[in-house]
Amino acid sequence: MGGSAKDRAGRPSAAAAEEYVAEVEAVGREIQDPVAKLRFLRSSLRDYPRLAPVDGVPSGRARRILYRWASLESLRGLSAREPQAAGGPGARRKVLVSRAAAALTLLLAAGRLVMGLAALVVVFAVGSAAYRHARPNADPVMASVPGSASVGPVALPPRAGLAPASVWLVEMGAGFELYSNGLRIDNTYEVGGEPRRFRVFDRTSGLRGEVQSRPVGILFHTSESDVWPLEAAYNETLRDSTQRLLRYVRRNHLYNYVVDRFGRVYRVVEEETKANHAGHSVWTRGDEVYLSLNSAFLGVSFETRWEGGHALPITQAQFLAGRNLSDYLRARWAIAADMCVAHGLTSVNPKKHLIGHHVDWARGFPFEAFGLPDQYSRPAPAVVVFGFGYDEDFLKVMGEPWPGVREAERALSEEAARAGRSLEDLRRERQQLYDRWLGEQSQAEEATASGRAEPAPAGPAGG
Known part of the structure; x- marks a missing residue:
């Protein structure tokens, strides 16, 4: 009854909401800083109910102009407090506003003088309200479960x-697998990759001869893709963003699994084959040393x-989905708990x-809640085995290294003292060993692929 464009509570219609979201997203694309972008989006969403009068404008083109103008005013208020939120030089905003004024002038020239004047009044009212109420949200936009930077996540x-x-x-x-722990895997994006083939180094004897083909670990990633507020108004955008991510991951064979914002688990690269997820990387188990973990580890990425x-x-x-996926992968491939680690x-x-x-x-993964050991306290293998360090750029992001880095540095210093050597001398020796082993691994992989004889090993690490 009463089929109005607005409901009886005076809220904007679904069609108007779509128009508003489209204009907000268009303005948001001009913001380079991801945190500022998310704050702008949340601020604009909070202001949306105040724009109900715009829904009464009969022209869709005029409504879109008004929504764009209101969004720009909101961005202006945010950028005044956070310069990184500014989407570009002032000329860009002037062009957009000029286009809005030109469009309204054409509407007036077409005989809609009354509607045009009313629309201008609404523009100034909405712009003023958006400017007054656009405040950055200090809380992390994407965190739905709080965690601690120093002692790990809580209340999980x-x-x-x-x-x-x-x-x-x-x-x-068709397109799914269901497991006894509640895990449901969508395999509609599944593709095959290159065969897993890798060798393991031994700290006492160097490169081992046997070629392995079963994954021995899990590496957890974040996709670092666009992340939208987890709110109903962004439902279609959330879904579209996931689909774009999955297509990109499949095209580049990036991960074996992706877990999206709604907890859906997608298998992308077959488990039996390697994904291009790890890059140059180091991990150990006892005296076993693993380099460049693409082949040895499964890649699991959370969309965030x-x-x-x-x-x-x-x-x-x-x-919950990531924990179930971890349990499944560990059970299927007999993966040890200490071989499940974060990419960073x-x-x-x-x-x-x-x-x-x-x-x-590199901080904040819920290892304990996943039933895994705290890998942040474990001595960092790249430091203790190969003498790697870190630079100012690392500290700008992290503030402080995770505890395992400090523990590895302490162990390396004690080893140098026992041997009567300087720490820098020991570091150089270990770094040179890494270079030799990495070169040897590359040659061995090429030899395996071509059937040529393999090179002689470079020898053990230290001692």
């Missing part, structure tokens, strides 16, 4: 209820931005011999 969902005795395949259908790890940057749905703890710059080339999950 516990493991409650009856758990299955094991993880097994319950049902398989890490944003420094001061708050858990994933949704509750992602947390393994990533290195081989030319500069520095840790933290990528820092996703």
Whole structure:
């Protein structure tokens, strides 16, 4: 009854909401800083109910102009407080406003003088309200479950209820697999990759001869893709963003799995084949040393931005799905708990011999809640085995290295003291060993691919 464009509470219609979101997104694309962009989006969303009068403008073109103008006024208020939110030089805004004025002039010339004057009044009222109420939100936009930067996340969902005795395949259908722990895997994006082939180094004897083809670890990533507010008004944008990410990951064979904002788990690159997720990286287990972990480790990426790890940057749905996925992968491939690690703890710059080339999950991954050991307290392998360091850029992001880096530095210093050597001398020796082993690994991989004889090993690490 009463089929109005607005409901009886005076709220804007669904069509108007779509128009408003489209104009806000258009303005938001001009903001380069991701945090400022998210704050602008949330601020604009809060102001949206005040724009109900615009829905009464009969011309769709005029409504879009008014929404764009209101969004620019909101951005102006935000950029006055946060310069990084400014989308470009002032001329860009003047061009947009001039286009709006020109469009309204054409509407007036077409005989809609009354509507045009009313629209101008609404513009000034909405712009003034947007300017007064556009305030940056100091809380992390993406954190739905709080975490601690120093002692790990807290108040995470516990493991409650009856758990299955094991993880097994319950049902398989067109495009999905369902497992006994509740994990549902969407395999509609699944593609094959290159075969897994890798060798392991031994700290006492160097490169081992046997070629392995089963994954031995899990590397957790963040996608660092666009992340939108987890709110109903952005539902279509959230879905579209995920689909674009999945297509990109599939095209470049980036990860074996992606967990989206709604907790949906997508298998992208087959588990039996490698994904291009790890880059130059280092991890160890006992005397076993693994370099460049693409082949040895499965890549699991959460659709989010890490944003420094001061708050858990994933949704509750992602947390639960990621934990179930980890349980499934560990059960299927017999992966040890200490071989499940965050990408940021393994990533290195081989030319500069520095840790933290990528820092996703270098702080804040919920290891304990996943049933895994705290990898942040473990001595950093790249430091203790290969003498790697870190630079000012690393400290600008991290503030302080994770505890395992300090522990590794302490162990390296003690080793140098026992040997009567300077720490820098020991570091150079270990870095040279890394260079030799990396070169040897590359030659061995080329030899395996071509069937040529493999090179002689470079020897053990230290001692």
